[in-house]
Amino acid sequence: MKILLVQTPSVESKTSERVYPIGIVTLGTHLIRAGHQVVLLDMNLEADAYGALKDKLLTEQPDAVGLSLRNIDPLANKTSSLIPPFAITTRLVHVVLPNASIVAGGTGFSLFPRRIMEELPEIRYGIKGEAEYSFPKLLKDFEQPGELAGLCYRKNGQVMINPAVLDFTFEDYLVPDRDLLPPDLYRDINDYVPAFGLETKRGCPLNCAYCVYPGLQGKIMRCRKPAEVVDEMEMLQARYGLRDFHFNDPVVNLPVGHLEEICEEILRRKLQVTWTGFFRENVLDLEKVKLYEKSGCSCFSFSPDGFCQASLEVLRKNLKVSDIIKAAELTAQTGVIVIYHFMTNVPGENTGTIEQAKSLIDQLYEIHTPKRNLGAIVLNNIRIMPGTPIEAIARSDGEIDADTDLLYPVYYNPKKHETLRYALETYHMTKNVFMWQKVEV
Incomplete structure (x- = not known):
């Protein structure tokens, strides 16, 4: 056909x-x-x-x-x-x-x-x-x-x-034939995000309250052999001149050891590439962070999502605020840009949690300002997805009901603090601009 x-x-x-x-x-x-x-x-x-x-x-x-x-x-x-x-x-x-x-x-x-x-x-x-x-x-x-x-x-x-069965094995992986859609069409197409993704694994064992990845890819991580990942990177560079990649994994540095093997292989082959991904905060150490930087990591993207311990717990992140601080302290020792993603107006938001959010923002800028490598703090309200714990919370709170159509954009954003995102954006963006412009308050 x-x-x-x-x-x-x-x-x-x-x-x-x-x-x-x-x-x-x-x-x-x-x-x-x-x-x-x-x-x-x-x-x-x-x-x-x-x-x-x-x-x-x-x-x-x-x-x-x-x-x-x-x-x-x-x-x-x-x-x-x-x-x-x-x-x-x-x-x-x-x-x-x-x-x-x-x-x-x-x-x-x-x-x-x-x-x-x-x-x-x-x-x-x-x-x-x-x-x-x-x-x-x-x-x-x-x-x-x-x-x-x-x-x-x-x-x-x-x-x-019919029930979906997440049974694809990377033993059957075929390196995508990029000649079907020439990479030159995408060269230099973006200002910030690498246009070319690579798959190193599928599945996510985490239980974040808003996320659909475990439902789409399963909770068991299915990993490609590190050498085969680097084989593909090497081929893409040789055949198409590509050198900037994004690892499409839900979390790039889980399971521990897999990304490290990829990095070691990149260094062994002396590949001149850059790469990005979303990192888990609580499995980092200085040795790993330096390895990532040396092998070409061009951006550490973190998605801790909760600004305080109460928010981390309601979002089921299985993280501590101290994990976020430690990740900042480690990555601040590099020359790599760092980006943080947080949710605002999460269930249980109050004046106390808002003050804790500002305090964490202050700490992140204090940590990163010496190297000025904090690229951005991205703030979002929670998109309510079907079948997630956040959907259940939103129904229990009366934020959505049986007539709410989740096919179209619906965010968890209770009225009492519905403008919080804008206030926190102003707060952090002031610090960001002053950091990059070397302006002291």
């Missing part, structure tokens, strides 16, 4: 930071191995996204179209949604090529498969969760696919969803 895989709009605007769609490139590589002809389109690159899609459909005439919904909304406190452009994309495919079967998937789709398929009858099948095994099997017997893991289909007018 001829398959067109489409990365549907996954950023709010053309000025947003965009990333290479490793998901559809990986899936396309598996489909080619299964004997299919594959064509890719990333609508996020196009000045006229829908026009480009229409042209690709008419030119290629695919038998099936795979639509990847990576994000349901931009997060970052925004109220815009990526569901409308996904719906438009789906309907455009159906109108332009009514005989082409539409298969939906991606992280965003996997969060709301039933709801999306009920609203978009043009979708013939969906795949919830990992698709490397299920999609090739679906195409092998398209009319009678059987009980495939994660398959979403229609029966007697109802959407049926």
